[in-house]
Amino acid sequence: MTVIDAEILSAGSGRRRTSIPQRVQPLAEVILAVDGLTVGTARADLVIDVSLEVRAGETLCLVGESGCGKSLTCLAAMGLTSEPLVVRNGHISFLGQSLSALGENQLADIRGRDMAMIFQDAMAALNPVRRVGMQIAEVLVVHRGLSWREAERRAIELIDSVGIPEPEVRSRAFPHQLSGGMCQRIMIAMALACRPKLLIADEATTALDVTTQAQILGLMRELQAETGAAMIFVTHDLGVVAEIADRVAVMYSGRVVETATVDELFEHPLHPYTRGLMACRLHATTTSHGRIAAIEGTVPSPSRRPAGCSFRPRCSFGTDACHSPPVLSRVVGDHRAACHFAGDFA
Amino acid sequence: MMRLQFILGKLLRGLLTLLLAVTFVFVVLRVSGDPVSMMLPDDTPPAIVAEYRVSLGLDKSLPEQYVRFIWSALHGDLGYSFRNDRPALTVVLERVPMTLLLGLSGFAITVVIGLLTGIAAALKRGTSIDHAAMAFSIFGHSMPNFFLAILMILLFSMTWRVLPSSGGATWWHLILPAVTLGIINAGTVARFTRSSMLEVLHQPYMRTARAKGLRLTRRVMSHAIPNAAIPVVTVLGLRLGGLIAGAVVIETVFAWPGIGLMLVNAVSQRDLPVVQTIVLLVALTMVVTNFVVDLTYGWLDPRIENRQSKEG
Ligand SMILES: Nc1ncnc2c1ncn2[C@@H]1O[C@H](COP(=O)(O)OP(=O)(O)OP(=O)(O)O)[C@@H](O)[C@H]1O
Numbered sequence: 001m002t003v004i005d006a007e008i009l010s011a012g013s014g015r016r017r018t019s020i021p022q023r024v025q026p027l028a029e030v031i032l033a034v035d036g037l038t039v040g041t042a043r044a045d046l047v048i049d050v051s052l053e054v055r056a057g058e059t060l061c062l063v064g065e066s067g068c069g070k071s072l073t074c075l076a077a078m079g080l081t082s083e084p085l086v087v088r089n090g091h092i093s094f095l096g097q098s099l100s101a102l103g104e105n106q107l108a109d110i111r112g113r114d115m116a117m118i119f120q121d122a123m124a125a126l127n128p129v130r131r132v133g134m135q136i137a138e139v140l141v142v143h144r145g146l147s148w149r150e151a152e153r154r155a156i157e158l159i160d161s162v163g164i165p166e167p168e169v170r171s172r173a174f175p176h177q178l179s180g181g182m183c184q185r186i187m188i189a190m191a192l193a194c195r196p197k198l199l200i201a202d203e204a205t206t207a208l209d210v211t212t213q214a215q216i217l218g219l220m221r222e223l224q225a226e227t228g229a230a231m232i233f234v235t236h237d238l239g240v241v242a243e244i245a246d247r248v249a250v251m252y253s254g255r256v257v258e259t260a261t262v263d264e265l266f267e268h269p270l271h272p273y274t275r276g277l278m279a280c281r282l283h284a285t286t287t288s289h290g291r292i293a294a295i296e297g298t299v300p301s302p303s304r305r306p307a308g309c310s311f312r313p314r315c316s317f318g319t320d321a322c323h324s325p326p327v328l329s330r331v332v333g334d335h336r337a338a339c340h341f342a343g344d345f346a
Numbered sequence: 347m348m349r350l351q352f353i354l355g356k357l358l359r360g361l362l363t364l365l366l367a368v369t370f371v372f373v374v375l376r377v378s379g380d381p382v383s384m385m386l387p388d389d390t391p392p393a394i395v396a397e398y399r400v401s402l403g404l405d406k407s408l409p410e411q412y413v414r415f416i417w418s419a420l421h422g423d424l425g426y427s428f429r430n431d432r433p434a435l436t437v438v439l440e441r442v443p444m445t446l447l448l449g450l451s452g453f454a455i456t457v458v459i460g461l462l463t464g465i466a467a468a469l470k471r472g473t474s475i476d477h478a479a480m481a482f483s484i485f486g487h488s489m490p491n492f493f494l495a496i497l498m499i500l501l502f503s504m505t506w507r508v509l510p511s512s513g514g515a516t517w518w519h520l521i522l523p524a525v526t527l528g529i530i531n532a533g534t535v536a537r538f539t540r541s542s543m544l545e546v547l548h549q550p551y552m553r554t555a556r557a558k559g560l561r562l563t564r565r566v567m568s569h570a571i572p573n574a575a576i577p578v579v580t581v582l583g584l585r586l587g588g589l590i591a592g593a594v595v596i597e598t599v600f601a602w603p604g605i606g607l608m609l610v611n612a613v614s615q616r617d618l619p620v621v622q623t624i625v626l627l628v629a630l631t632m633v634v635t636n637f638v639v640d641l642t643y644g645w646l647d648p649r650i651e652n653r654q655s656k657e658g
Pocket residue numbers: 041046064065066067068069070071072073083084085120302
């Protein structure tokens with residue numbers, strides 16, 4: 001089925017789709033563009049042909065079940081993949097410049113200053129034998145040329161700004177002396193230190209209670225409004241997605257299977273997988289771990305994906321046609337899905 | 347409070363180690379042969395032998411000798427050398443600086459070569475630098491120290507004639523024994539440093555350091571090494587103790603006038619007080635080193651105090 005057919009079908013279905021809500025000015029500068037990214041190990045491809053784009057002031061949410069490749073996509077976007085991972089294919093450009101054209105030292109100058117990442121497991125991501133205040137200050141010393149004294153004073157302000165009480169005392173703590181939630185906020189403070197143009201947050205608020213989470217999301221928004229930063233936000237929590245996202249990319253088994261603006265996605269999910277997620281959300285939003293409630297069946301392991309559509313074993317709409325792999329293609333406006341029958345659902 | 351308890355516990359354990367070492371030597375020396383008959387010619391009249399025995403306090407029963415020995419040791423009196431009529435402690439202490447000089451020079455060589463080789467191997471993992479470093483490590487690890495010592499003498503003193511092989515008269519004399527001692531221990535330290543570094547380099551916080559935009563030198567110096575150092579310090583501490591033991595062999599081969607050479611002579615001459623004093627000193631060094639290592643450990647690894655207080 002062609003794209004045009006799909007549009008005719010959707011028009012025929014009688015829904016009003018003339019004004020697709022656009023929160024973002026289409027002219028805003030593209031901060032990060034990932035094109036055809038494939039990352040894998042010697043044994044299997046873990047991220048396959050992923051293309052993403054975030055513009056200044058825009059928030060892109062990455063959602064999908066555990067192991068679908070969200071974190072790896074983020075790592076690769078920062079140019080941080082290291083053995084056993086190899087980037088097999090694809091092109092990443094940051095502020096119009098190709099990352100692969102930059103040397104390791106040039107990349108180092110960009111990382112932490114212009115692009116920053118908040119890692120998923122904050123406790124492990126902090127150096128256990130260094131005081132947390134010093135770990136934050138280090139970014140400012142390296143990128144802003146501050147003196148250590150100055151940088152540590154600034155670090156205390158940052159710790160304060162992420163809502164940690166007694167920031168002077170905490171800045172002298174070691175990671176193991178802080179709770180998981182506090183470590184996560186330390187990581188956030190570290191990432192925000194240089195007011196980056198691109199902020200990648202990998203489950204940055206997962207370990208936080210609702211109040212703190214709201215506070216942190218507010219803080220990120222504030223920064224975004226001030227600096228026009230682009231943000232990639234990985235989360236399992238569709239509630240957070242609804243609150244924070246401009247655009248959403250849904251990943252399944254290493255691929256992006258659907259992307260759309262947030263309103264479009266929540267109102268008209270096209271891919272059966274996304275529809276499953278949404279349905280689960282209606283019944284019980286999230287499980288107690290904040291994870292997306294399960295769709296029947298399990299994600300295939302990267303080394304044993306079925307031929308054709310990876311979602312086929314779990315898909316109730318699958319037919320023989322699904323033995324050939326679907327391509328992520330435009331269905332309506334800028335709404336893309338990778339399903340042979342996406343048009344029928346529109 | 348926890349800290350104090352921890353330190354006291356360690357001290358107590360250290361003292362116990364000392365006591366065990368000294369007791370062991372005391373008993374073995376006395377059971378393994380009669381010192382008096384070894385000191386005097388075979389045809390000495392029995393009366394003189396008996397007189398000698400009394401004068402050295404060897405006529406008493408073993409437990410009585412032992413109690414006397416411990417009692418005087420506690421008062422700082424380790425007896426008189428059987429061979430020359432001076433306090434054993436004085437005789438031994440005269441030789442200590444030479445052993446310290448050799449031991450510490452060897453240790454410095456171990457630390458510098460071991461750490462640099464290990465770190466380089468880890469950073470260049472899988473390259474020829476790594477392979478060369480590991481070959482060196484296996485060499486140092488598997489080669490008996492006396493064999494390397496002899497090899498060094500053969501090469502540097504006999505074939506090339508560039509360095510003196512025996513005695514301790516000049517600084518030149520220090521080079522061969524110190525390098526031998528250093529190389530033997532550097533292998534183990536290098537291997538340990540490498541594996542410790544490799545483990546640390548794969549930790550998530552090293553990825554964070556990269557994501558923060560730190561360059562390699564800073565990542566290694568201020569993030570990897572402080573973590574990798576924790577287990578390496580233990581090995582170094584043990585090596586420092588081991589170096590003293592190794593020095594005995596090395597001193598003998600190179601005729602280096604330290605307590606190692608003295609110990610070998612004292613054992614063959616059955617100079618019991620001197621042997622006991624040396625063993626006590628060596629054991630004391632080991633205990634003190636271990637103690638210092640434990641303290642350093644707590645200082646290097648901020649997590650340790652928590653663990654200790656949990657255990658305690
Ligand atoms: N360093 C690595 N070496 C080998 N395989 C890896 C590595 N890191 C991740 N993987 C594999 O890649 C796949 C994707 O991992 P990734 O961490 O990107 O998932 P994720 O979507 O972030 O999941 P989660 O929601 O649990 O964080 C998983 O199958 C994982 O086992």
